[in-house]
Amino acid sequence: MERRDVAGTRLGALESELLELLWAAGQPLGATELARRLPGPPRAYNTVVTVLTRLVGKGLVERDGDGRRFTYRPAGDRDELTARAIEKLLAAASDRRAVLARLVTGAQDPGLRAELAALLRDSDKGQGGESQQ
């Protein structure tokens, strides 16, 4: 299947086309209207709704409606979606159980912090001394 990079998410061709349409529209659209606006051969309504639901699941598109008729709008512009993805990734990478090979940051223990600060002072002093020679 053809896949395109839209705002950095690897998406199927139809997914990215729908997202582009929503960005271009500037207003919430229904699935019927989106299906009509899609370039190329006509797509079944059900196909469009399925792909839109997938986009909602990925957090790229938001859905409003009363349960009978839904409209769809993008969850943000390209930059916003990227920033949100990075934030989400960093949160996931902070999960102690998920990422085990992770560099130690944000040590809390006061004794340890004092030791590390002293260590850095010594090494910086040592480097400064060498460069002066």
Next chain:
Amino acid sequence: MTGALQLGVIVGGLAAAAVVISRPALTTAVPRLGGALAALTLAAIGLLPPLLLACAAAALGSRPASPGAVHPDGRAVAGACVVAAGPPGPAQLVLYGLAVALAAGTGLAAARALAAGRRAGLAGRALAAAAPRLVPGGMTAWVLPASQPAAWCAGLRRPRPVVTTGLLDLLTPAEQDAVLCHEAAHIRLGHTRVLLAGAAIARAYRWLPPARLAWALLRRDLEAAADDEAAGITGPGPLISALARAALAAVPPGTAAFADPDDLRYRIRRLQQPPAGGGRRGLALAAAGALLTASLSLAACQALRAGVTWPGLAGCLALLGYPAWRPAWAHPRRLKAYPP
């Protein structure tokens, strides 16, 4: 192989594991072997309790149901003690239930760890925003534009080092390379998968003191092994100061601190004064590890009902031995010289 010899190997391997995890100072000079032994110990902890319970249930089933009744076939039970002959009684059902519950607990923890690991993999919009950077060892790391200082091995199938610009800004170029080499070493030595499996077993058996000891040893020794690799490329100096700067870096509130203070002290002391005398200890630990691997393979063969034939044993050995030993034998010499 006779039953007594099998039992001897299994018990001997477990005894060797108990000695090593209770005396972590043994592995200071040889963290790769220590990591392999800790991984094998965790595998034993994940494998043996359900197996022993199933065996106990089968042994109950092999007794005559009523005095004077002759059991139809005792040998079938003794050979592969997972399924007992005859209809199971209530005591047996309880034991089987416990065995299944323990195995299911491990499976659940593994599934959770896998899902969490997948979430922490670099993909989608975050991947597109990241910039590639060559690590001195010859691997590509991803630099993520984010202010929060962080570096980790991202992804399960094809893990890659990921580092944020927030962390790189804190470090000198040599320190940046040291951090990237450290994370790349985790990946090259196959640590990510061993850690994932170990974390799942340690989580499922967190009420068991040996599991906690083996998990602590595994984490400490894999970090030390990656430190050794990185120090071999950039020298220990940049790595020590990079570790200190990263640990002192402020993180947003609510972010878990990834440090047991004693672990970090241990790593820095090791880098400042590289431990000597790895040769004999290494030999002893390798022998202990071999015994433990054999012990586990015998037990795994029983579990898989592969029988204790030599081909079956070799299969079980490969299944268990490969992932655990890979961190120990992966060779560091593929690295290019630093600085280029």
